[in-house]
Amino acid sequence: MDDKTDNESIETPLAEIHDAHAQVVQTMPGFREREGQCQMIDAIAYTLLGGTASPLIAIEGQTGTGKTLGYLLPAIPAAKARKKSLIVTTATTALQSQLMRNELPALAKYSGLQFTAVMAKGRSRYACPFRIETALAQGGGHADMFGPDADLPDNTGGFTPNEDQSALLADLQLQLTTGEWDGCKDELDEDIDSRLWSAISSTPHSCTGPNQCAPRGLCPFHRSRADMREADVIVANHDLVLSDVFLGGGIVLPDPKDTFYIFDEGHHLPEKAVEHGSARSSIGAMREHVRSLQRLLPKLPAHIARPDIREPAKDAESALKALGVAYGELTFTQDRDELFRYRAPHGKLPEPVREAANALHAEMAVLWEVANDMAEELDDKEGSAGAQQIARVLGPEMGKLSGLLENDLRLLRLLKTEQPDDAPPIARWAEHDNNELWLEAAPVTAAPMLRTMLWDKCAGAVITSATLTSLNRWSRVRAKAGLSGSDGTQYLRLLSPFDYPRIAELRVPWMKHDGGQANGHTEEIKAMMPSLLAHCSSGTLVLFASWYQLNAVYKSLPAPQKKQVLCQGKLSRDTLVARHRKAVAAGKASVIFRLASMAEGVDLAGSACEHVIIAKLPFAPPTSPIEATRAEWLEKHRKNPFMTMAVPDASLKLIQACGRLIRCETDQGRITLLDRRIVTKRYGKQLLDSLPPFHQSIERKPPPAPENTRQAAFT
Numbered sequence: 001m002d003d004k005t006d007n008e009s010i011e012t013p014l015a016e017i018h019d020a021h022a023q024v025v026q027t028m029p030g031f032r033e034r035e036g037q038c039q040m041i042d043a044i045a046y047t048l049l050g051g052t053a054s055p056l057i058a059i060e061g062q063t064g065t066g067k068t069l070g071y072l073l074p075a076i077p078a079a080k081a082r083k084k085s086l087i088v089t090t091a092t093t094a095l096q097s098q099l100m101r102n103e104l105p106a107l108a109k110y111s112g113l114q115f116t117a118v119m120a121k122g123r124s125r126y127a128c129p130f131r132i133e134t135a136l137a138q139g140g141g142h143a144d145m146f147g148p149d150a151d152l153p154d155n156t157g158g159f160t161p162n163e164d165q166s167a168l169l170a171d172l173q174l175q176l177t178t179g180e181w182d183g184c185k186d187e188l189d190e191d192i193d194s195r196l197w198s199a200i201s202s203t204p205h206s207c208t209g210p211n212q213c214a215p216r217g218l219c220p221f222h223r224s225r226a227d228m229r230e231a232d233v234i235v236a237n238h239d240l241v242l243s244d245v246f247l248g249g250g251i252v253l254p255d256p257k258d259t260f261y262i263f264d265e266g267h268h269l270p271e272k273a274v275e276h277g278s279a280r281s282s283i284g285a286m287r288e289h290v291r292s293l294q295r296l297l298p299k300l301p302a303h304i305a306r307p308d309i310r311e312p313a314k315d316a317e318s319a320l321k322a323l324g325v326a327y328g329e330l331t332f333t334q335d336r337d338e339l340f341r342y343r344a345p346h347g348k349l350p351e352p353v354r355e356a357a358n359a360l361h362a363e364m365a366v367l368w369e370v371a372n373d374m375a376e377e378l379d380d381k382e383g384s385a386g387a388q389q390i391a392r393v394l395g396p397e398m399g400k401l402s403g404l405l406e407n408d409l410r411l412l413r414l415l416k417t418e419q420p421d422d423a424p425p426i427a428r429w430a431e432h433d434n435n436e437l438w439l440e441a442a443p444v445t446a447a448p449m450l451r452t453m454l455w456d457k458c459a460g461a462v463i464t465s466a467t468l469t470s471l472n473r474w475s476r477v478r479a480k481a482g483l484s485g486s487d488g489t490q491y492l493r494l495l496s497p498f499d500y501p502r503i504a505e506l507r508v509p510w511m512k513h514d515g516g517q518a519n520g521h522t523e524e525i526k527a528m529m530p531s532l533l534a535h536c537s538s539g540t541l542v543l544f545a546s547w548y549q550l551n552a553v554y555k556s557l558p559a560p561q562k563k564q565v566l567c568q569g570k571l572s573r574d575t576l577v578a579r580h581r582k583a584v585a586a587g588k589a590s591v592i593f594r595l596a597s598m599a600e601g602v603d604l605a606g607s608a609c610e611h612v613i614i615a616k617l618p619f620a621p622p623t624s625p626i627e628a629t630r631a632e633w634l635e636k637h638r639k640n641p642f643m644t645m646a647v648p649d650a651s652l653k654l655i656q657a658c659g660r661l662i663r664c665e666t667d668q669g670r671i672t673l674l675d676r677r678i679v680t681k682r683y684g685k686q687l688l689d690s691l692p693p694f695h696q697s698i699e700r701k702p703p704p705a706p707e708n709t710r711q712a713a714f715t
Contacts, residue, residue: 007537010049012132013081016075017045022112024069030516036061040070040464043492048078048460054488055460058266060468062496063659067464068103071262074113075462076107076233078260084459085254086262087120089236090526091268092600093186099222099235117233118224120253122240126221128202132173134393135161135199164411165196172200176218178420183220204379204398228253238263238272244277245453265600266463267652269478273446274626279411280440283324286364286408289647292401293371299394301387312366314700326356327430327437335623339431344624345541346632347425347444350417357415364412368405375399414441424448427629440495444630451482467655469493470648496692503668504661508679508695510702514543515616515675522549525615525674526556532613532672533561535593539584539608543596543657545616550593550704553615561591568594577602584608599657610669617675617687618653647683651690658691675703 021041025033040059042488047057061067072088079086086359090096094174096119104117140159161169162607175181183190185197202221228234232252241253241261249256263269290313329352332340344350349357378395414426427439443449455461463481470476474491498504509528513520533540544550547569554567566576576592583590584607594602594620602609620627631641661669671694677696688696 009081010051013049013077014045016077016081016113017041020073020077020113023112024073024107024110028106031110031647034064034066034497036068036477037066037495039492039494040065040067041074042464042712043490044071045074045078048075048464049081052488052490054490055310056455056483056488057462057490058474058483059462059464059492059494061464061466061494063466063662064496064498064665065466065494067101067264067466069107071264071464072103072107073111073113073232073461075260075262076113080115080232080458084261085234086232086242087234087236087253087257087259089238089241089261089263091139091238091265091272093237094603096235096237104233104235109167115232116230117235118227118231118518119234120228120234120240120667121184121186121224122243123203123221123252124201125185126202126224127172127176127185127200128182128207128221129173129176129218130392130649131200131202131396132176134167135196136166136169136173152584161199165193167198168192169200177219177389182223184224197649203399204696238265238269239276242269242273242276248447249453255641256454258459260459261454263461263463265465266481267465267467267477269389269463270450272294273450274442274444277446277449278440278442279407279414280438281408281411282436282438283320284436285404287320287358288316289401289404289408290364290367293367293405293600294395295442296394296401297370299380299390299603300374301390301394303387304374304391306371306374309367309370312370313365316360316363316367319356319363321357323353323360324437326350326353326438330430332430332432339433341431341625343427343429343628346636347419347428347629349428354416354418357412361409361412361416364405364408368402371398371402371405375402411439411441415439425629425633427626429625438511438708440625442626444626444633447480447482449482455482467652469690470688471653473648476645476648476652484634498662498664498665498692500692501695504692504694505670505697506635506658506691507670507672507697508676508699509672509674510699511674511676514677514680515619516677519677521616522552525549526553528674529553529556530558530561533557533589533696535566537593537603538589538610539580540589540591540593540611540613541602541604541609541660542593542613543615544619546594547595549615550595552591563588565591565593568592568598575604577604580604581608596653596657599653599660602638602660603663604660604661605667609660609663610666611672612658612669613672613674614654614657615674617648617677618657618664643683647686649688654687654690658694662692 021038024031027357040061043059045053047055059069059071075086075088080085088099090099100117100119107113108115140493172181176183185192185201202219207221208505236253244251244253245256284616294309294313295308300306327342328352330342332342334340353695375395375398378391378398380391398511415428417426419425424443424445424447426441427444430440431438436645463483468474474485477483485491511524511528513524515521529542542552542553550567554562557565566580568576571579580590580592581604591601592604596614596616622628622631627645630645634641634644648714658671661667661671678687679700
């Protein structure tokens, strides 16, 4: 393609983007043009339209930048111009819903851009009409619909709906038929029992296709997938995208090579990817999976050949016993949750354990192949009408069992695999409570997986968040996400437009104990908290490092202040936030006690949050098996784990916690940090310098005693 064609392929959609932006500026009520947002629009447009060396860009858009419009406005025309699918993916369902209900409709209304958008969810979020019918038959005692000789499982893992649940199912069936409900669990007015939902949710093995078990267009799952194929914008979540990518791509969502991705809340992506690369199971669970296959095979329709697995099952149970014995020879230590844990140093299991895992893997692979083959046989829906009905009931059970056995295999593969010395290790650990032995394994980094399975394959990607850099540098996110500073990937940092020195104060009071002195620190916070809360007349958010500290401080409060406090764990998040906002709106003081690790889940603007109290610097607990194995790996490469990993990660989390205070231009208030390590430790200055430029009030020495106290001393 010559330069003229290149320029034309960029300039035409770029002009459309600038025209759409101009319309938004002129017509959207209350819209204020921001320099950072304009930079973001141009950077994304050029990147996705092919005007840069790499189709990847990471953008840190601090609070107030206007990130959502900043990526939607250029990405939609760019994707249409390049004939690519556009997937906007988030870490939280709250932002997903916000995009669908607010941001995308507003963009369509005020920009003049023409596009369609749908929300993509996992298959299990949708109800299956056939499984609702089956569950109703079981709950009503009509199992004879499958024939008098049918020996069927109840299709629910031992769960049969009671009378009230059967009535609910009948109502849901009616709502599906009339179109009052789209079949998505998230659109139900009330929560549904998890076991009941499991009995009616869509599975690959219960499905005969979009038009076979229900009138055309009625199947919720296939209707959602049909909508997705026609949509210009697909709103998904990181988990769904990673599941699809790690399966090879193009299984549930469009193929990565034909897709532009926008990863909002992109700082979550690396750890989400680690979770997808990990596996967990127990000796008891694996034994039950073997026995479930033995129970299920005799129930198959007569036309399906049933393999004899008596010997493989016996061998698998023997290998399971041997693996349990091998782990029993290891030294477990007890933690504060009364669990006993063993962690493999440097991720290397003792040879007897690795050999036992290898032997069990071989036996379980045979059983998984049988379960997988039988699930495919049941999918064929051959035989008489009665046999087909039986197959459709048994299919979900066999498919589920195949998936469980596949997870067992993935775990055993992680346990038995020997990593090369120069490769990142796999964290391997085990826990028991005297009743069950749980085995776990996880890669210490997802960087290689993200690089080979996502960044190298996709047509283009934008990774954005309010917090991507750590200690004002990109090195940490590059290392975690598999990005590079030398392959053309672009990095753009957009500072917040807020006047932080004027509207926000960071206060670090004098304390005798810091966050590294757990008991003394908690006791001092207990003594300080009543006076801190006494000065709060509106909304306050208090973020704790642990459940222990949260509960200890709450229990020590005077009774009148306890009535003002809403604690995480005692109420659902939505209920807690709603009650808090209602109290503040009524002119009352209200306080939320919450774990710092959950800080991002709270978005309180205006008077709902005028004071944020952070109990402790947010360092990751050193007891995490993954963190401990990462630290060993860094030490092996002569790097300081604390400065390389712990401090940058704490910086990111501290910025997120402080970010709860100022959400828009009219907000104002104070942050109180109850951990003097930020001013006494060498790394403290780095943490302070990475925060927004709040007005700082740091007490360098103990405050003077009140005047009347000094007089009393001389009396």
